[in-house]
Amino acid sequence: MGGERLVILAEGALDDHGGKTAFGVLRYGSRPVVAVIDSTRAPGRIGDIRRIPGRMDVPIVASLEDVLALPDPPTTLLIGIAPTGGRLPDAWRPVLLRAIAAGLDLVSGLHTFLADDPELRGAAEAAGVSLHDVRRPTGPRATATGRAHRPRTAVVLAVGTDCGIGKMSVMLELREAAVRTGDRAAFVATGQTGIMIEGWGAPVDAVVADFVQGTVERIVEQGEEAADWVLVEGQGSLDHPAYSSVTLGLIHGATPHAMVMVHKPGLVEHDFAHLPGRSFPIAPLPGFIELHERIAGLVAPSRVVAIALNTSRIADEEAARRLIAATEQETGLPADDVVRFGPDRLWAAVREATRHLVEVAPGT
Amino acid sequence: MGGERLVILAEGALDDHGGKTAFGVLRYGSRPVVAVIDSTRAPGRIGDIRRIPGRMDVPIVASLEDVLALPDPPTTLLIGIAPTGGRLPDAWRPVLLRAIAAGLDLVSGLHTFLADDPELRGAAEAAGVSLHDVRRPTGPRATATGRAHRPRTAVVLAVGTDCGIGKMSVMLELREAAVRTGDRAAFVATGQTGIMIEGWGAPVDAVVADFVQGTVERIVEQGEEAADWVLVEGQGSLDHPAYSSVTLGLIHGATPHAMVMVHKPGLVEHDFAHLPGRSFPIAPLPGFIELHERIAGLVAPSRVVAIALNTSRIADEEAARRLIAATEQETGLPADDVVRFGPDRLWAAVREATRHLVEVAPGT
Numbered sequence: 001m002g003g004e005r006l007v008i009l010a011e012g013a014l015d016d017h018g019g020k021t022a023f024g025v026l027r028y029g030s031r032p033v034v035a036v037i038d039s040t041r042a043p044g045r046i047g048d049i050r051r052i053p054g055r056m057d058v059p060i061v062a063s064l065e066d067v068l069a070l071p072d073p074p075t076t077l078l079i080g081i082a083p084t085g086g087r088l089p090d091a092w093r094p095v096l097l098r099a100i101a102a103g104l105d106l107v108s109g110l111h112t113f114l115a116d117d118p119e120l121r122g123a124a125e126a127a128g129v130s131l132h133d134v135r136r137p138t139g140p141r142a143t144a145t146g147r148a149h150r151p152r153t154a155v156v157l158a159v160g161t162d163c164g165i166g167k168m169s170v171m172l173e174l175r176e177a178a179v180r181t182g183d184r185a186a187f188v189a190t191g192q193t194g195i196m197i198e199g200w201g202a203p204v205d206a207v208v209a210d211f212v213q214g215t216v217e218r219i220v221e222q223g224e225e226a227a228d229w230v231l232v233e234g235q236g237s238l239d240h241p242a243y244s245s246v247t248l249g250l251i252h253g254a255t256p257h258a259m260v261m262v263h264k265p266g267l268v269e270h271d272f273a274h275l276p277g278r279s280f281p282i283a284p285l286p287g288f289i290e291l292h293e294r295i296a297g298l299v300a301p302s303r304v305v306a307i308a309l310n311t312s313r314i315a316d317e318e319a320a321r322r323l324i325a326a327t328e329q330e331t332g333l334p335a336d337d338v339v340r341f342g343p344d345r346l347w348a349a350v351r352e353a354t355r356h357l358v359e360v361a362p363g364t
Numbered sequence: 365m366g367g368e369r370l371v372i373l374a375e376g377a378l379d380d381h382g383g384k385t386a387f388g389v390l391r392y393g394s395r396p397v398v399a400v401i402d403s404t405r406a407p408g409r410i411g412d413i414r415r416i417p418g419r420m421d422v423p424i425v426a427s428l429e430d431v432l433a434l435p436d437p438p439t440t441l442l443i444g445i446a447p448t449g450g451r452l453p454d455a456w457r458p459v460l461l462r463a464i465a466a467g468l469d470l471v472s473g474l475h476t477f478l479a480d481d482p483e484l485r486g487a488a489e490a491a492g493v494s495l496h497d498v499r500r501p502t503g504p505r506a507t508a509t510g511r512a513h514r515p516r517t518a519v520v521l522a523v524g525t526d527c528g529i530g531k532m533s534v535m536l537e538l539r540e541a542a543v544r545t546g547d548r549a550a551f552v553a554t555g556q557t558g559i560m561i562e563g564w565g566a567p568v569d570a571v572v573a574d575f576v577q578g579t580v581e582r583i584v585e586q587g588e589e590a591a592d593w594v595l596v597e598g599q600g601s602l603d604h605p606a607y608s609s610v611t612l613g614l615i616h617g618a619t620p621h622a623m624v625m626v627h628k629p630g631l632v633e634h635d636f637a638h639l640p641g642r643s644f645p646i647a648p649l650p651g652f653i654e655l656h657e658r659i660a661g662l663v664a665p666s667r668v669v670a671i672a673l674n675t676s677r678i679a680d681e682e683a684a685r686r687l688i689a690a691t692e693q694e695t696g697l698p699a700d701d702v703v704r705f706g707p708d709r710l711w712a713a714v715r716e717a718t719r720h721l722v723e724v725a726p727g728t
Contacts, residue, residue: 085507086574111505111574141475143449144606146642205574210450210475212573212609239662242508245613246573252608278510280663294655298603299644 006033007067007074007104009095013081014038014049014060020164021109022080024193026055028172034074035061037095042066064095068102078107082192086111086135097123105130109192111206134195135203137215144213144253146299150224154354157256158234158308159292161282163243164271165264166339167234168194170308173338174260175231177347186227188219190250194233205235205246212246216253228358229351232256238292239283240270248295255300258354260346261289261333265323266313285331305353306346307335370397371431371438371468373459377445378402378413378424384528385473386444388557390419392536398438399423399431401459406430428459432466442471446556450475450499450570461487469494473556475570498559499567501579508577508617510663514588518718521620522598522672523656525646527607528635529628530703531598532558534672537702538624539595541711550591552583554614558597569599569610576610580617592722593715596620602656603647604634612659619664622718624710625653625697629687630677649695669717670710671699 010022039062047056077099088110100123108114113133115121124131158167171187178185189201202219223230232254236243270280289304296302307327311320327335334349374386403426411420441463452474464487472478477497479485488495522531535551542549553565566583587594596618600607634644653668660666671691675684691699698713
């Protein structure tokens with residue numbers, strides 16, 4: 001990807017849940033980002049909205065035109081928003097066509113595949129650019145086989161009390177901490193943003209249902225070939241009215257030795273208020289932890305070994321630290337906010353809880 | 365479907381798990397069946413293999429040629445076998461091409477869609493016959509919304525301790541019993557065989573994972589428009605290494621008021637021995653019942669109200685009846701084998717446990 005420079009389309013999405021792809025690629029991706037498009041926040045800089053080391057000065061612009069004339073214009077437009085249902089909003093079509101006409105490749109994580117759209121495909125062929133749909137499943141359609149893990153490997157899966165609360169970020173942070181301390185760790189991407197960041201993985205929620213567990217099994221096996229610690233990105237939550245089946249597919253497909261429970265204090269119900277009068281509360285941690293171990297154990301034993309808190313709703317840093325301590329007290333497990341306070345402490349805990357799987361006992 | 369006459373392709377599958385589509389269509393379908401093709405059992409009659417009222421005399425023939433010259437030849441070839449992974453075995457291609465050339469429509473429940481196969485599609489177009497892939501999802505790709513059920517409707521879902529043990533048959537039998545006693549009951553098909561029998565439904569395991577729960581929600585809503593009792597076909601089991609995610613999608617998508625637990629005594633592990641040295645035992649009933657209620661309750665309250673036993677492994681009828689009584693004792697729930705002993709008793713129990721949902725109290 002030498003020479004690739006991104007412009008990220010995040011129209012109207014830079015300050016809510018919907019912009020998680022944009023922020024994820026900014027925070028954890030390695031490709032240069034020329035600008036982010038969001039006319040509702042332009043002109044500005046990413047640092048005005050969120051603290052992302054190394055990306056604070058990335059400009060927010062009102063339209064694609066603002067960056068096409070730059071001396072180093074972008075080579076690729078990345079769609080940095082993931083609307084519910086994953087369809088392509090009509091309003092984006094002119095921007096995508098303009099990007100194609102200007103010679104930019106497109107990267108998309110939508111359920112609606114750009115390359116299946118006759119107008120976009122025709123334009124891309126005419127312009128000689130590529131349309132990259134990262135959510136299109138590419139692997140074989142395989143049923144899970146119940147394979148055993150590679151010996152001396154620890155598989156760790158992120159689970160959580162809701163979707164969209166930072167499961168991917170937690171595993172990317174833990175991977176970074178692991179690699180920094182010399183551990184061989186791989187991140188296994190299971191969603192579109194993770195795949196955009198990492199360059200491989202499988203869009204598990206876009207796979208035909210019968211093959212979800214087989215697909216997860218396969219990418220975990222790929223991870224095992226490259227690392228001692230295989231850190232698997234989670235999706236959804238076991239109690240989510242719309243996405244719990246994908247979550248269970250990850251738990252039973254990955255058969256993790258250990259799980260990291262991600263939780264966002266202050267959230268009281270699932271962001272899922274499509275219908276009036278219905279409410280789906282966030283589960284209390286201790287019972288939910290035990291339930292995860294029991295459900296995972298239906299296929300293979302697993303333990304929750306750490307709590308990753310997303311304390312972004314608690315502005316005061318000392319209050320956040322007190323909450324982390326209280327969570328450790330409540331659950332008896334190590335807890336931390338790895339994005340806010342760094343991942344080293346939680347990685348040390350996860351490592352300690354799993355190293356017996358990786359290390360060969362002396363004399364054996 | 366006036367005038368439609370089936371020939372069912374079940375080559376090599378008439379006496380094992382793989383023939384469940386053939387046997388299901390024979391037992392619960394209403395279309396005339398001219399013959400079943402299985403050269404390993406031909407010549408013979410269905411009654412030689414299994415007791416299916418009204419179908420005992422359906423001939424088993426060695427090849428398609430045996431039925432093409434009959435005075436009333438079949439109009440449709442139905443693929444009556446569902447191999448793991450759902451691919452089209454190469455050996456069937458000549459038979460399918462021969463059927464097409466002879467002017468037969470094809471009905472398939474495979475994951476591999478016949479109409480996407482250039483050779484088969486070309487031949488079908490040339491012959492003017494249709495290729496009907498019942499496992500191709502046809503509805504909108506919608507995320508679940510968490511809708512509430514229609515007032516005065518009871519939704520009942522079949523769950524089970526394994527796949528392929530008769531969840532569909534149980535719900536079809538209960539529907540028959542309900543209708544016979546004057547109750548307005550609908551069967552909601554969620555798999556290929558159920559759809560072939562019923563003519564509508566959704567192939568839940570063939571839907572993109574993100575839309576499983578939304579798809580189930582939609583077909584349950586369709587069922588509610590037609591009936592007071594909505595009996596939803598189940599799939600897989602919550603502890604199945606390959607299919608549990610589909611099972612959970614049904615539980616959280618249908619949000620059933622009540623569940624019927626299907627269990628096959630004598631089965632000790634999941635039919636899932638692809639890899640040597642791995643074994644996945646069948647769960648004991650009481651804990652598994654409680655776990656289902658707890659997991660369903662993560663989204664909406666639900667109770668297991670009856671046990672449907674598949675006692676086909678217990679040859680002696682008295683022993684089967686004793687086992688049913690012992691199961692009632694063990695679980696505190698009504699139990700029966702609805703295929704072997706008739707569904708009336710179990711339907712009465714399910715009806716009793718759910719009628720408060722359907723009936724309006726006097727004076728209100």
